[in-house]
Amino acid sequence: MTTPATMQAAVLVAPGRFELRQVPVPTLAPNEVLIKVSRCGLCGTDIHIYQGHYSADKLPLIPGHEFSGWVVETGSDVDDVEIGTAVTADINVGCGRCFYCRKNEILNCRTMAQIGIHVNGGLAEYVKVPVSHLVRIPPRTPIEMGALVEPVSCIVRAVKKSRLRLGESVLILGAGPIGNLHLQLARAVGAAPIIVSEPNPGRAAWASRSGADVVVSDPEQLQAAVMEATGGRGADLVIESVGLPALYEQAFDLVRPGGRVLAFGLADQEAQARYHPFKVVLGEIGLQGSVAGMGDDMHEAMTLVAHDRVRLEEFAQVVYPLADISRAMEAFVSDKSINKVQIAVA
Numbered sequence: 001m002t003t004p005a006t007m008q009a010a011v012l013v014a015p016g017r018f019e020l021r022q023v024p025v026p027t028l029a030p031n032e033v034l035i036k037v038s039r040c041g042l043c044g045t046d047i048h049i050y051q052g053h054y055s056a057d058k059l060p061l062i063p064g065h066e067f068s069g070w071v072v073e074t075g076s077d078v079d080d081v082e083i084g085t086a087v088t089a090d091i092n093v094g095c096g097r098c099f100y101c102r103k104n105e106i107l108n109c110r111t112m113a114q115i116g117i118h119v120n121g122g123l124a125e126y127v128k129v130p131v132s133h134l135v136r137i138p139p140r141t142p143i144e145m146g147a148l149v150e151p152v153s154c155i156v157r158a159v160k161k162s163r164l165r166l167g168e169s170v171l172i173l174g175a176g177p178i179g180n181l182h183l184q185l186a187r188a189v190g191a192a193p194i195i196v197s198e199p200n201p202g203r204a205a206w207a208s209r210s211g212a213d214v215v216v217s218d219p220e221q222l223q224a225a226v227m228e229a230t231g232g233r234g235a236d237l238v239i240e241s242v243g244l245p246a247l248y249e250q251a252f253d254l255v256r257p258g259g260r261v262l263a264f265g266l267a268d269q270e271a272q273a274r275y276h277p278f279k280v281v282l283g284e285i286g287l288q289g290s291v292a293g294m295g296d297d298m299h300e301a302m303t304l305v306a307h308d309r310v311r312l313e314e315f316a317q318v319v320y321p322l323a324d325i326s327r328a329m330e331a332f333v334s335d336k337s338i339n340k341v342q343i344a345v346a
């Protein structure tokens with residue numbers, strides 16, 4: 001099959017303004033492959049980019065970092081990938097050689113670029129990626145599920161960073177799509193009880209359906225509910241999955257002495273939160289950040305998805321064609337009953 005010279009792409013030309021353009025199909029370096037995009041998900045990061053709060057200096061940009069599709073062309077050095085292979089990709093591309101790349105802490109690499117965030121991504125008919133970053137989608141797994149592996153990989157990394165394990169109690173602050181995935185993987189590792197705090201009724205109900213042991217919708221009730229569910233101690237692990245400094249502060253009142261707080265929700269870049277060093281020392285409380293999912297995190301997430309350890313049906317229900325990207329983004333921004341939007345490209 002020959003690849004066309006140009007392709008349709010959703011180009012974000014300025015904050016709030018997508019243009020559907022005919023642009024050249026990416027040309028490949030020897031170690032790259034070309035993917036014909038099937039699905040591409042939108043997430044909160046895309047909203048930040050769309051509104052001009054993130055990566056604004058990279059515009060015009062083709063966003064999209066949650067894509068799946070099929071390999072249609074390989075660079076001259078690639079001899080181990082068959083045309084037609086179903087794939088998704090690790091979007092975090094570093095130099096591959098530095099201290100941070102060696103440790104799979106690629107976001108700290110000086111030359112790091114994320115596909116769909118810093119360089120052109122999957123809201124187009126084709127996207128190119130380094131062959132080293134391909135993640136194969138097994139034959140039994142629907143291609144649209146492959147486009148959900150990237151968000152799952154962020155939670156896989158978070159579970160590792162937080163060292164969450166069997167029998168530990170966990171409190172998840174915020175049950176948006178990402179909080180829901182925290183909940184599902186907490187169940188998968190055998191954490192109990194799982195307490196979720198979520199004021200939005202639709203999302204609170206989703207958390208219940210997804211297996212939360214306790215769902216708290218009224219913030220005023222949270223402290224009491226957490227203490228009741230944890231023998232009056234507080235949770236072994238508190239996950240902040242909203243991005244509010246006030247919640248980061250509250251997390252330290254809800255974690256047990258000896259427990260950990262996982263910093264996951266993205267607050268404004270300049271925002272600050274306070275904590276009590278004395279309490280942290282005497283309580284031996286841990287604070288751990290976790291960002292993105294990369295390298296093995298992606299492959300492990302793919303394995304979990306392929307073996308149905310996460311339920312993703314409710315993430316693949318709102319689907320728009322590429323031509324409707326502006327409508328899709330506006331709906332995603334304004335309607336909080338939508339948990340996830342996917343763009344069907346092919």
Ligand SMILES: NC(=O)c1ccc[n+]([C@@H]2O[C@H](COP(=O)([O-])OP(=O)(O)OC[C@H]3O[C@@H](n4cnc5c(N)ncnc54)[C@H](O)[C@@H]3O)[C@@H](O)[C@H]2O)c1
Nearest residue numbers: 044174176177178197200241242243264265266290291292
């Ligand atoms: N660290 C990472 O690798 C990573 C990866 C993906 C997303 N994120 C971040 O995770 C966060 C969650 O992502 P999302 O897509 O689910 O976002 P979202 O905005 O869709 O969901 C946030 C949820 O928090 C709820 N909420 C608001 N105030 C609350 C409060 N006081 N207490 C409890 N819940 C409250 C909202 O009702 C909403 O359902 C965002 O900040 C996002 O940027 C981080």
Ligand SMILES: [Zn+2]
Nearest residue numbers: 043044045065
């Ligand atoms: Zn994302």
Ligand SMILES: [Zn+2]
Nearest residue numbers: 095098101109
């Ligand atoms: Zn590097």
